[in-house]
Amino acid sequence: MPSTLPETELHNPQTTKTPLDPHLKALENEAIHIFREVAAEFEKPVMLYSVGKDSSVLLHLARKAFYPGRVPFPLLHVNTGWKFAEMIAFRNDIVKKYDLDFIEHINPRGKAENVTPFTHGSALFTDIMKTEGLRQALDAGGFDAAFGGARRDEEASRAKERIYSFRTPEHRWDPRAQRPELWNIYNGMIRKGESVRAFPLSNWTEVDIWRYIQVEDIPLVPLYYAKERPYVERDGMMILAEDPRLELLPGETVQHGSIRFRTLGDFPLTGAIPSQATNLEEVIAELEIATVSERQGRAIDRDQSGSMEKKKREGYF
Amino acid sequence: MTVSAIAQAAESKTGTVTAFPAAEAARAVRDTRPLRLITCGSVDDGKSTLIGRLLWDTKAVKEDQAATLRRDSGKQNDLGLPDFALLLDGLQAEREQGITIDVAYRYFATDKRSFIVADTPGHEQYTRNMATGASTADLAVLLVDARTGLLEQTRRHATIASLMGIKQFVLAVNKFDLVGYDRARFDQITHEFRELALSLGVRQITAIPMSALKGENVVYDGKASMPWYEGQTLVEVLELATVRSAQTVGFRLPVQRVSRPGESFRGYQGTVAGGSVKPGDSVVILPSGMVANVTKIITFDLVRNAAVAGDAITLVLDRQVDVSRGDMIVSIDSQPQVGLDFDAQLVALQAEGIQPGRRYWLKSGSRRQRVTANPVSQLDLKTGSWTQRTGLLPMNGIGKVHLSFDENAVFDAYEQNRTTGAFILIDPDTNNTVAGGMITAKRSSLTDLRSDEARVILSLPADLADQLMATELFSRRRDETDLRRMTSGEASQIFKDAAVDI
Ligand SMILES: Nc1nc2c(ncn2[C@@H]2O[C@H](COP(=O)(O)OP(=O)(O)O)[C@@H](O)[C@H]2O)c(=O)[nH]1
Ligand SMILES: [Mg+2]
Numbered sequence: 001m002p003s004t005l006p007e008t009e010l011h012n013p014q015t016t017k018t019p020l021d022p023h024l025k026a027l028e029n030e031a032i033h034i035f036r037e038v039a040a041e042f043e044k045p046v047m048l049y050s051v052g053k054d055s056s057v058l059l060h061l062a063r064k065a066f067y068p069g070r071v072p073f074p075l076l077h078v079n080t081g082w083k084f085a086e087m088i089a090f091r092n093d094i095v096k097k098y099d100l101d102f103i104e105h106i107n108p109r110g111k112a113e114n115v116t117p118f119t120h121g122s123a124l125f126t127d128i129m130k131t132e133g134l135r136q137a138l139d140a141g142g143f144d145a146a147f148g149g150a151r152r153d154e155e156a157s158r159a160k161e162r163i164y165s166f167r168t169p170e171h172r173w174d175p176r177a178q179r180p181e182l183w184n185i186y187n188g189m190i191r192k193g194e195s196v197r198a199f200p201l202s203n204w205t206e207v208d209i210w211r212y213i214q215v216e217d218i219p220l221v222p223l224y225y226a227k228e229r230p231y232v233e234r235d236g237m238m239i240l241a242e243d244p245r246l247e248l249l250p251g252e253t254v255q256h257g258s259i260r261f262r263t264l265g266d267f268p269l270t271g272a273i274p275s276q277a278t279n280l281e282e283v284i285a286e287l288e289i290a291t292v293s294e295r296q297g298r299a300i301d302r303d304q305s306g307s308m309e310k311k312k313r314e315g316y317f
Numbered sequence: 318m319t320v321s322a323i324a325q326a327a328e329s330k331t332g333t334v335t336a337f338p339a340a341e342a343a344r345a346v347r348d349t350r351p352l353r354l355i356t357c358g359s360v361d362d363g364k365s366t367l368i369g370r371l372l373w374d375t376k377a378v379k380e381d382q383a384a385t386l387r388r389d390s391g392k393q394n395d396l397g398l399p400d401f402a403l404l405l406d407g408l409q410a411e412r413e414q415g416i417t418i419d420v421a422y423r424y425f426a427t428d429k430r431s432f433i434v435a436d437t438p439g440h441e442q443y444t445r446n447m448a449t450g451a452s453t454a455d456l457a458v459l460l461v462d463a464r465t466g467l468l469e470q471t472r473r474h475a476t477i478a479s480l481m482g483i484k485q486f487v488l489a490v491n492k493f494d495l496v497g498y499d500r501a502r503f504d505q506i507t508h509e510f511r512e513l514a515l516s517l518g519v520r521q522i523t524a525i526p527m528s529a530l531k532g533e534n535v536v537y538d539g540k541a542s543m544p545w546y547e548g549q550t551l552v553e554v555l556e557l558a559t560v561r562s563a564q565t566v567g568f569r570l571p572v573q574r575v576s577r578p579g580e581s582f583r584g585y586q587g588t589v590a591g592g593s594v595k596p597g598d599s600v601v602i603l604p605s606g607m608v609a610n611v612t613k614i615i616t617f618d619l620v621r622n623a624a625v626a627g628d629a630i631t632l633v634l635d636r637q638v639d640v641s642r643g644d645m646i647v648s649i650d651s652q653p654q655v656g657l658d659f660d661a662q663l664v665a666l667q668a669e670g671i672q673p674g675r676r677y678w679l680k681s682g683s684r685r686q687r688v689t690a691n692p693v694s695q696l697d698l699k700t701g702s703w704t705q706r707t708g709l710l711p712m713n714g715i716g717k718v719h720l721s722f723d724e725n726a727v728f729d730a731y732e733q734n735r736t737t738g739a740f741i742l743i744d745p746d747t748n749n750t751v752a753g754g755m756i757t758a759k760r761s762s763l764t765d766l767r768s769d770e771a772r773v774i775l776s777l778p779a780d781l782a783d784q785l786m787a788t789e790l791f792s793r794r795r796d797e798t799d800l801r802r803m804t805s806g807e808a809s810q811i812f813k814d815a816a817v818d819i
Binding site: 182 | 449584736739
């Protein structure tokens, strides 16, 4: 059947876009392959969308994978109610701009019981608002596959995780009984109630993400770029002091400085870094000489080594 | 989105992006495809330490990760460095037992190239995890403890790596600091390994005397302690290694999904698994055998004038043909094999082993179908020879099997194409992946024997046939025979039909 797409293959119009180098091209191809495979094999996939840079890349790849069609599954944002305000505004714009199906979930129990990072501590807060909230949302939607933007270079237990990460009906990950995953052949067979978390960005590093964002010109929440912002220092972290719910502790003062974020999450739990990098080139330049990892700013990972594995066993992404 | 909107979207895309622009050379960094490698060898030979050292010396380990490491290991080695293995052994069970259980994937880069490295377990019971790491690797770094030399496990891993299609090997004679950097010891182990490699048909070997712990001949050279070694460091070898490509073989596109965003558009989405394609090419859809021509190759960025192996594309054909997920679109002049019976080698990955006569799911590319895998022989990893074995193929065993399908299957030999020649077996009860396999050949059956060798077709009472097959003479040549069970009515029909042909 003839298609209605235009006949343009014989001339290549000039452009300013830099082509992907073979390294990024290989990563992109792999991610698109995974997207298509999951979309074809599972009945009800969903894409976890956390508004951060990895999610932004994930979404971009999903749009590429299904072009010229729409993204054939909804995006799910498990909100905690404590995200940076700029993230929510950005998210709403993106959903509209790209004509996406969108679901937001906030754990109703956590909300009713007024669970906050200040009153319950970062570990319990994350447990209820993120892990439990995610489980609720996946169960409610009856999703049998969920895409996530996790990368193996983020953390030691992630480095061991498969691209199709099998989960029990209780959403548990059993690191000792992972299905072997050979070549690029993925086993998507599950029973009712079981599910798979699929990670198209498994083989990307933080530098790859940033370089891809640069070449593909992917829009990001402005918090990733340095700007004069108010913050307080707490437990060795620079916490953004914009939300009125942040109460100053004795001895704390609001300071001002040029800061940015390497990862985005809940504002009370995500530390900024001092930086002068106001655009992508400068962010990448800083990154290439960075001596600490991106997760360093996250309270959740600092509790103990192996804390991520524990959370994942309980159903966290 | 409406159809015309789709068309417009495609147009605007093509209007802004070019296929192969003469871009100013981007940064020299990572301008080639990443090299995938595995480390393998026996327990404690230093695999995890070596990767830790690679990550450390290429600055892939950040300060906070190092601090966590120091805190976790509690101890430091005599060089004041943390226990590198903890960088890799990320699971709690691994840390508790001090061993590697599952594959870990790690990433590092030099100025010249980026690398994906799989750290594989050395224990025999986790051989399957080693096979998993080997399936995608282009190069294997085989470690040997300089004090002990080659072990059975070294042989096992070298064999599996070469079976899984790895052609480039680095023999890392490790812990060289513990043998006083003795050159004779190096020569002796290297010589031993070359004999093993020869028996496996591996020709590309680089042997390096090394101390993973001290970082000698890993990223930095070891001239201070072994001035006699003039060869490359490990990283130099890795930077120059080649990445396998399936671009020289016939065009293959396993169809993952059919894209139908509007009534008048139909595109076939998948990743090119071999060769290349351009508009105007004639293709065949397998297994159906229908023929069509390519009109367009679509990607998000542009409508392209060619696609090569590795590209994730959407293909548009010039006519309405029946194509669905699991089909393969291939070049008309270089087609894969289509048939019901194939020979393969496989690694059994689960405790139940591979059971003769049992029906499994086979997945290859995007195609999933029912199959039985009957073991024929098993590789003795101690001696490297194949011994006949028609019973169960146990976990971690490597066997030759006969695959029999209910419906036509489509394969290339793994030697020719590492994607369209590879498959996994899935247990229909547990849904677990129970084997990884590689196609060696299509089995000739009575109907499509092409050889001129004389054959005899016999029709025997079943009990007599069973007695004949139980004899040693028969079982030794079982590979050369073709067997079908049927009713005597069906058999007499075949002989009647054959009589007409003659
Ligand atoms: N002296 C010395 N010890 C080493 C060297 N490489 C590894 N080791 C030690 O050998 C032990 C086993 O290393 P590990 O990396 O866990 O081995 P794996 O089981 O192959 O992953 C550890 O105690 C290492 O510190 C080396 O080059 N020299
Ligand atoms: Mg190890």
